[in-house]
Amino acid sequence: MLSSPTTPVDVAIIGGGIAGSSTLLELLATHRDTGGEETLRIVVVERSQDVFAGLPYGERSGSSSLIVTPLREFLDEPWLSGFEAWLEEHREEVLRADPRLGISASWVADHAAGIREGRWLDLFVPRRLFGHYLRARVAQEIAATPGAEVEVLTGQARVLRSREDGWTVEVVRPDAVGPTVLAAESVVLAIGSPPKRALAHELREDAVGCYVADTHATSIDALLEDLREHLGRAVGASASGDVLLVGANADALELLHAVHRAGMTRAWDRRVVVLAPRGTPDAWTVRPVRADEYRSVHMVAYTGSTADADLTAAGVHAAIEQDVRDAIAHGFSEQDTVEELKRRTGEVLDRLPWTEQQAFVDRWGNLVYRFYRPTGGDYQRVASTLLAEGRITVERATYLRARDGERGWTVTVDEDGRERELPGAFAAVVNCAGFEGLSTTDDRFLREILDDGVVRATPSDTGIAVDETFQAAPGIFVTGPLLGGNLNARMRFWHLESCHRIIAVAPDVARSVLRRRAHVRG
Ligand SMILES: Cc1cc2nc3c(=O)[nH]c(=O)nc-3n(C[C@H](O)[C@H](O)[C@H](O)COP(=O)(O)OP(=O)(O)OC[C@H]3O[C@@H](n4cnc5c(N)ncnc54)[C@H](O)[C@@H]3O)c2cc1C
Numbered sequence: 001m002l003s004s005p006t007t008p009v010d011v012a013i014i015g016g017g018i019a020g021s022s023t024l025l026e027l028l029a030t031h032r033d034t035g036g037e038e039t040l041r042i043v044v045v046e047r048s049q050d051v052f053a054g055l056p057y058g059e060r061s062g063s064s065s066l067i068v069t070p071l072r073e074f075l076d077e078p079w080l081s082g083f084e085a086w087l088e089e090h091r092e093e094v095l096r097a098d099p100r101l102g103i104s105a106s107w108v109a110d111h112a113a114g115i116r117e118g119r120w121l122d123l124f125v126p127r128r129l130f131g132h133y134l135r136a137r138v139a140q141e142i143a144a145t146p147g148a149e150v151e152v153l154t155g156q157a158r159v160l161r162s163r164e165d166g167w168t169v170e171v172v173r174p175d176a177v178g179p180t181v182l183a184a185e186s187v188v189l190a191i192g193s194p195p196k197r198a199l200a201h202e203l204r205e206d207a208v209g210c211y212v213a214d215t216h217a218t219s220i221d222a223l224l225e226d227l228r229e230h231l232g233r234a235v236g237a238s239a240s241g242d243v244l245l246v247g248a249n250a251d252a253l254e255l256l257h258a259v260h261r262a263g264m265t266r267a268w269d270r271r272v273v274v275l276a277p278r279g280t281p282d283a284w285t286v287r288p289v290r291a292d293e294y295r296s297v298h299m300v301a302y303t304g305s306t307a308d309a310d311l312t313a314a315g316v317h318a319a320i321e322q323d324v325r326d327a328i329a330h331g332f333s334e335q336d337t338v339e340e341l342k343r344r345t346g347e348v349l350d351r352l353p354w355t356e357q358q359a360f361v362d363r364w365g366n367l368v369y370r371f372y373r374p375t376g377g378d379y380q381r382v383a384s385t386l387l388a389e390g391r392i393t394v395e396r397a398t399y400l401r402a403r404d405g406e407r408g409w410t411v412t413v414d415e416d417g418r419e420r421e422l423p424g425a426f427a428a429v430v431n432c433a434g435f436e437g438l439s440t441t442d443d444r445f446l447r448e449i450l451d452d453g454v455v456r457a458t459p460s461d462t463g464i465a466v467d468e469t470f471q472a473a474p475g476i477f478v479t480g481p482l483l484g485g486n487l488n489a490r491m492r493f494w495h496l497e498s499c500h501r502i503i504a505v506a507p508d509v510a511r512s513v514l515r516r517r518a519h520v521r522g
Contacts, residue, residue, distance in 0.1 A: 006181045006182070008041070010184070010185050011040070011186045012043050012167075012187045012188070013190055014187065014189055014191055014445075015054075015190035015191040016044050016048075016190075017190065018480075018499055018503065026509070027040065027510045027513060028142065028144075030514055032145050032147065034514075037147075039149055042150045043150075044150065044151070045156075047155060047156040052131075052135045053128075056127050056216075062220025062221045062224075063103050063261075064107055064257060064258045065128070065220060066127060067125055069374045070376070071084070071124075074130075074499060075500050079500070079503060082137065086133040088118060090129075094129070095115055101126075102128050106261050124379070153171055153173070153182075155171040158170050158172050165475075166184050166475050167476065169184055185475065188513065189477065189478045189479070190478075190480050191482065192480060192482075193480075193482070194435045194436055194437070194443065194462075198436070199211075199401075201401060201403075202403050203404050208237070208239045208404060209234075209428065210226075210227075210427065211402070211431070215254070215430065215431070220255065220258045224259065224262055231428065234408060239408050239425070240424060240427050242273065242426045243272045243427060245275065246275045246399045246433050247432035247433040252274055252432040253284075253375070253380075255430065255432065256379075257383075271424070272386075272392045273392070273393055273426070275397060275413060276394050276395070279394060280396075281375070284380065285383075285388075289335075289336065291335070294332050294337055299323055299341060302318075303319075303348045311353070313352065313360035317367055317368050320341055320345065323337060323341060324371050334371060335376070337371070341372070358459075361493065361494045362458075395413070398413060399411070400414050408427045409427075409428075411426060439461050456472075457485075458485025458486055462484035462494075463481070463485040463486060464482045464483075470505070471516075479502070480502050484496055490508070
């Protein structure tokens with residue numbers, strides 16, 4: 001089918017992660033349910049070999065990479081029951097850490113009782129298990145929809161050009177000379193989050209230090225092996241064997257947990273420093289859970305004593321910040337406050353004047369969200385132990401730049417507006433910082449479609465602006481994290497990272513795509 005110079009398709013889905021896969025599943029289900037007579041032709045364009053799993057749930061994660069919440073919070077129904085049933089069906093393979101699953105045997109050993117007893121909902125399960133489930137489900141649904149043709153095109157979408165009633169999509173394939181060109185009625189952009197924010201660094205030709213730009217470029221396991229080798233070589237050459245993780249977010253936790261699971265403590269018995277602008281995250285220490293006792297003071301006072309017209313996004317943020325600070329001063333953990341403060345935030349959002357809702361989506365929502373990041377399970381326990389044993393230290397400062405010297409990286413940071421150098425040198429600087437803004441992205445495809453004016457960034461610079469039908473331009477639909485920063489009658493997203501929320505928008509996106517199809521065909 002994909003052999004003609006320009007291949008006509010109804011829908012080109014760019015990106016085969018959970019956002020693209022869940023949209024595909026909804027397109028198939030709706031096409032089946034509405035008894036669509038004309039064949040629905042869909043092409044899924046995915047640059048990695050790892051299709052229908054996405055970055056976090058397939059090969060690009062690691063054998064010890066876990067979901068960041070207990071399973072019960074990871075998915076909503078009916079996905080939750082579907083995945084749980086799949087886990088039950090594959091219990092024996094999980095218990096023997098069957099190599100085909102690619103999961104950590106040490107994780108299985110630690111949780112064998114829970115797995116045997118089917119307590120899946122309480123577990124922070126290996127993310128790759130969800131990838132296996134997703135691939136199986138997509139294959140099943142394609143087979144169950146004879147009225148649709150679905151093809152996967154391995155390659156990188158590079159260019160989108162407008163044409164009558166649709167778009168051409170140029171796809172650069174690893175094994176082909178020229179690009180494959182699709183003529184698509186609709187395009188669904190499901191390309192995940194923007195790339196990581198790059199860290200300034202100067203590498204010499206005969207560099208001693210190594211710089212890890214992205215911990216998910218290949219897989220965490222491959223990264224650890226490379227790092228282990230590099231540290232060994234550096235120490236052998238009398239350079240530093242120390243490691244600097246820049247950022248104290250989920251990527252840093254994931255790496256520390258992977259080191260622990262891989263039994264690599266010897267290689268990492270040197271200094272491991274985590275650079276974090278806000279210092280040691282409260283959630284990196286395990287404390288007794290007191291969420292049931294926690295009650296908000298400042299959010300209650302602010303939202304109770306302020307008329308709707310006077311409520312502001314900044315005011316909500318300030319109240320939450322004060323609540324969290326007070327809670328910690330009174331012996332609660334930040335995590336204890338999450339449920340209560342999240343609920344109260346949800347309640348107040350509808351009361352904010354529209355301009356303040358816009359301000360929340362543009363800026364304050366992401367600042368508030370810093371307090372709601374889920375942390376628990378094995379990741380938290382490992383970080384807590386490493387901190388308590390003094391095997392990692394956290395520096396409260398912001399990364400500025402690194403220079404490679406004879407002993408490794410010399411790193412300059414900003415601490416409260418003052419520049420200083422971190423003591424010693426580092427064999428490796430690992431980028432665990434957040435995502436870059438769209439306006440500065442160097443992702444070639446995003447850059448191209450932004451510069452060509454095909455799409456535009458939201459004011460928050462975290463996503464692509466869409467209308468109520470998820471369209472950034474007629475026939476260009478967006479789903480997944482790049483919906484961040486959109487406010488309209490149908491959506492209020494300051495971010496859209498969690499899996500269940502991404503899945504939740506898929507039916508609406510699919511309906512909009514099919515409505516357009518019907519409209520174009522008159
Ligand atoms: C390491 C990590 C761990 C996470 N853990 C959790 C978790 O435990 N729970 C949770 O709820 N959320 C988690 N998330 C949040 C995550 O954003 C969502 O769960 C979800 O996976 C995002 O799915 P997606 O399909 O939008 O993006 P992705 O999974 O990134 O899929 C996008 C796909 O598009 C492809 N692509 C990109 N550009 C192009 C192009 N130009 N041409 C062709 N293909 C392209 C990519 O190769 C990729 O496969 C995690 C995120 C990360 C990065």
